Structure formats: C-alpha cells, structure tokens
Amino acid sequence: MTEWRWLVPEALSLRMVSALGDAFLEDAAGAIYWLDTGGAELIRIADSKKQFDNSLQQPELANQWFAPQLVGDLLSAGHTLGPGQCFSYKVPLTLGGEFQPDNFAPCDLSIHFHALGQIQSQVKDLPVGTPISSVTLSE
Secondary structure (H helix, E strand, C coil): HHCCCCCCCCCEEEECCCCCCEEEECCCCCEEEEEEEEECEEEEEEHHHHHHHHHHHHHHHHHHHHCHHHHCCCCHHHCCCCCCEEEECCHHHHHHHCCCHHHHEEEEHHHHHHHHHHHHHCCCCCCCCCCCCCCCCCC
C-alpha cells in the first residue's frame, strides 16, 4: 500500500479488502477506517471492531462499503475472482469512469493498489470536472 501513503498513515494496518478493492484498516487503538479507492478517501467508520461488526448489520452502510449489488451483477455476468484478486476499475471514477459493472474487471490486488494509488495521487488536487489527458504510472 505504499502508493497510498499520501493518504494512509503508516500506523494503520490492513484488516481486509473488499471484492471491489477497498481496504479496511485498523489503528493501534482499534478504530476502523475505510479506504475508498475509487473516491480516494480515507474515512474513520468505527471506533472498534465490535462497532464495525455491528455497523455491518445496517444495510445502507454495508451497501456503501461493499456494493453487494454491483458485485452480484459481476458474478452473475460470469466474472470470477482468483486468490489475491479484486474487481478493479477499468477507468477510475476520477478519470471519468462509471460505477457500473462494465467498468470493472478482475485484477491482482497488488496491481490494483499500485496503479490506482498512483492515479489518485496525481489527480487529488484537481478541481472536480477538470479534463485529464494523461497520468503516469511507475513500475
């Protein structure tokens, strides 16, 4: 997750990754954070793992964090994930992509976090709607 250090403090540890490549992180005190990779936001969502687990019982939060309808649509269309993969954006939202099934494809987690972290870092300070003609990715 080094490509996300511009947004994610090193003190946060990875708890899990969603099927859409969002990360759930924990700090030393047990608070849980959601790294929304599509929106390039890090949001504190619970003060503890227990509070996070209870929050998962609220459909609106579970839908926001895990997008089960979209994941279900991808699976129904025959897309599958192998070990160490997530569904990643073909065109990130910040580059004009849409939150629709045809804009996602299986991708290795390492590539997802590496590429999307670099893209989001490069466009984070641009006003919404700014035309972006190119981004540069390093290996």
